[in-house]
Amino acid sequence: MVAQFMSLKDAIATCVQNGDTIAMEGFTHLIPHAAGHEIIRQQKRDLTLIRMTPDMIYDQLIGAGCARKLVFSWGGNPGVGSLHRLRDAIENGWPCALEIEEHSHAAMANAYDAGAAGLPCAVFKGYRGAELPRVNPNIKFIECPFTGERLAAVPAIRPDVAVVHAQKANRKGDILFEGIVGVQKEAVLAARKSIITVEEIVDDFTDIPFNAVMLPNWAVTAVVHVPGGAHPSYAQGYYKRDNAFYKAWDTIANDRERFRDWIEQHVMQGGPQDFETRLKAQQTKAEA
Structure with a gap:
């Protein structure tokens, strides 16, 4: 099966079903935030979420009521503190009870x-x-x-769907990662289906760096062009980590109503285009 180019809305609707086991990987780098927001918008439910280091996007998915179980090996807001929506789900069952399975x-x-x-x-x-x-x-x-x-x-981890973000796809659907790559390759190869959001679609890969990883199109179900789709995490060669947002999330997530308001404004009323808009705003601010 060769990768299909889709919109993010169609990719999530086609590949992710209620009750699925989903692995969304990215180790501080290339975290698929845009795809996670689309899962929230489509109100997917009863998901088992797998991730080595669940951080902000899993806090959002859990707080939005998408998850029934989390399989993980560390959880927190890197450099800041706790994941408040994760803690609320475990300690108080809000918005629903969350089962956890912890590993190294x-x-x-x-x-x-x-x-x-x-x-x-x-x-x-x-x-x-x-x-x-x-x-x-x-x-x-x-x-x-x-x-x-x-x-x-x-x-073994055998997800129904793996969701990752990468720098590039070519027009055949092959994928190129570079920088810190974590276990994205393994997650995609272990999964029955995979969604890859990318910063850029190119005719072919040139000047491939030494630390690159490539995935062939036969291992990919859907390719989605989402510039800025990893924000507020970073994409090497495209944009830096938005440290200010990670700090701001601690206050947003610490209050249920503030969290709900943020999800409604920035997720439910938003879309993939918002990631590119926010990224441009961040870059303009940095240059000022």
Whole structure:
């Protein structure tokens, strides 16, 4: 199956269904905020959200009532503090109760690798002396049949949909990432379907940097052109991280009514074009 070029609205409507397991990856960089907002606008419900480092976009999805479960290995507003909507869901069941399954970074990375390889589980050295196995029944220990060594095992991550942001797609639907890439490649290869939002669509890739990762079009379901689609995170070569917004989010998310007002104004009444507009405003402010 070759990647299809779609609008963001059509990509989410086509690929994401209520009750799906969704992985939206990006490690401080290339976080797919625009796609997350479209999921909120379409009021998708009962989602299992997977992400190694859930931060602002998952706080928004949880606060908007999209999630029933979170699988993660660290959660917070980087450099600022807590995710208030995540905490409210866990502690008070608002707007709905949230189940959590916590892992280590190593476990999540290995589980994505296993999913991409079509394996049922990941086996690795880890969790020795750790507390997480006491509260997470999906962490098991097995004995290596060759050495007798005690190893950790976790289920493979096989999402219904992986959603990531990248710098470029060519007109065949191949994808180019560069910079800090996290586990985007593994998430896409592990998933049944994938949505890739990109900064730019080009005829072909030229001057490919040393640290680039490419995904072939046969691994991609939908390609969506959304300039600024990772804002307020950054896209190397296109724009910087909007640190001021991460700080502002702490105040917005700390109050239910303020959060609801923000979602209504900036998400429900917005669209992908708003990301490019906000990005241009940020860049103009920086130049002034």
